[in-house]
Amino acid sequence: MKILCxxxxxxxxxxxTSKVVTEIAQELGSFNCNIDLITTNANDxxxxxxxxxxxxxxxxYRVQYFSCWHRSDFIFSLSLIKWLYKNVTNYDLVHTNTIFSPLISVVHGICKLQNIPYIATLHGMLEPWALSYKAGKKRYYYQFLEKPLLKQANAIHTLASSExxxxxxxxxxxxxxxxxGIHRQDYQILPNSxxxxxxxxxxxxxxxxxFLGRIDPKKGxxxxxxxxxxAYQKFPNAHLIVAGPDSINFMPTATQYFQDVGCQDAVTFTGMLKGDLKLAALAAADIYVAPSYSEGFSMSVLEGMASSLPCIITTGCNFPEAAEAKVAHVVDIDAExxxxxxxxxxxxxxxxxxxGMKARQFIFDNYTWDIAAKKLVRVYQQILARQNYALESICSN
Incomplete structure (x- = not known):
């Protein structure tokens, strides 16, 4: 199969999202799929x-970048669109990522025009919090452009049962x-703390x-x-690590939250951690916390659990299976x-x-990239065979 992501x-x-796209592309390529990935050179x-x-x-897999016009997460690339129009028929199926993007809407339109099947991964963009954020603009865009194109997709890929x-x-x-998923081998032996x-x-x-995530309003x-x-009042040896990039200049607001409650001296903002430094942070940590209002399916939650950390996550993280398996504290979206x-x-x-130890085994058994890629390949095959497929039969094994 030739798949264009x-x-x-x-x-x-x-x-x-960027990490998810490249990780699944790499894993799909090991299942006898020819994977090409096209994107833009946007970076905030x-x-x-x-x-x-x-x-x-x-x-x-291989990747091709195109120049674009962009302002934050609003991105458009005429050169990518021109290339796609000329080359999309060379592929068996197109797999898109994210919505509320004019670029992706045009991609869907080209697929329909040239009769190429497509699957859309939403990455949590239709979650209630995500829909309410800048709701005025999204409401009309979704109703008149996004929804009709999604209805014509051959499959809509969600990351959790609640989504x-x-x-x-x-x-x-x-x-x-x-x-x-995660790569099991990355978390079997963590670097020295x-x-x-x-x-x-x-x-x-x-x-x-x-806390491992972007400095962003939705992260809680x-x-x-x-x-x-x-918690710090009761346990003065506790120290909070806030690790993540500030791509929308939200840091002043975020730091003010902690100043307002008088615990700023027990909080360290590290910026974005990468590679061994991020894995070493996971090795050094005693507890992982994700207080998010909304997630598609958090990669960092999987990383925390795979690192044997006791995890505190909100229902906004879309991981009810963790609560059912009793491998994390899954709590309501409130401070109390x-x-x-x-x-x-x-x-x-x-x-x-x-x-935390139980969580690690739970992730290794159920949430790895090879498991995800195997299921996704089955979806591709059944779409191309023009067969009806049942959610249970595809995703239960």
Whole structure:
């Protein structure tokens, strides 16, 4: 099969979607699929330093970047559209990523015009919080442009059962559920935690609570601040690590949250952590927390659980399976619930550690990229065979 994957961006400033797209492309390429990925050189306010209009080989797939006009996450590329119009018939199927993007809407339109089947991965963009954010602009765009094109997709790829249910309630069918994953080998043996402590020596000998995500309104730092402040009063050795990029200049607001509740001295903002430094932060941490209002399916939650950390996540993280398996504290989206879970983990470190170990095995058994790619290949095959496929039969094995 020749599969063309399309995403508006691969810049790290756009968060986990970029990582998800490249990880699944790499894994799909190991299942006898020819995977090409096209994107733009957008990177928030900047552009990526990459070669344009030429294929760049990666492990099991190749990528081509096109120049674009962009302002933050509003991205359009005429050169990509022209290339796609000329070349899309060379592929068996197109797989797009994200919505509320004019670029992706045009891609869907070209697929329909040239009778090429397409599958759309939403990445949580139809979650209630995401829809309410800048709702005025989204309402009309979705109703008159996005929804008609999604209805004509051969499949709509959701990342969690709760996301699929909400998408169906919006009048969209043909949903499939295939969660994100991790590479098992990356988390079997983590780097030495000293790599992190050497960069942030004041955190040594502290009980570290790790937040790993973009500095963004939807990530729930306004909830985490009062929750951590209350936990810190009871456990003064606790220290919060806030690790992630600030792509929308939200940092002043985020830091003010902690200043307002008087715990700023027990909080370290590290910026974005990469590679071994990020893995070392996971090794150094004692608790992982994700207080998010809305996620498609958080990569960092999987990383925290795969690192054997007791995890505190909100229902907005779209991971009810973690609650059912009792491998994480899945709490309501409010400061009081997050506070209670933090205090429980700090009061009962042995129980928290045991939950983290159980979480690690749960992720290894169910949420790896090879499992996700195997399911996705089956979806591609059944679409191309023009067969009706049932959600249960595709995604239960």
């Amino acid at each position: 399309v995403t508006p961006y691969l810049g790290k400033s756009y968060g986990g 306010k900047n552009i990526l330093d990459v070669s344009l209009n030429t294929w760049i080989d990666n492990i099991n 699929a249910e909400r998408v169906q309630n919006l009048g969209l069918s043909k949903t499939i559920i295939i969660p994100n 000293d790599i992190f402590y050497q960069q942030f020596p004041h955190t040594r000998h502290k009980t570290l609570i790790l 730092l306004d909830l985490l601040a009062p929750a951590f402040a209350q 619930s997050i506070t209670e879970a933090l205090i429980t983990c700090l009061q009962q470190p042995q129980e928290a550690k045991a939950m």
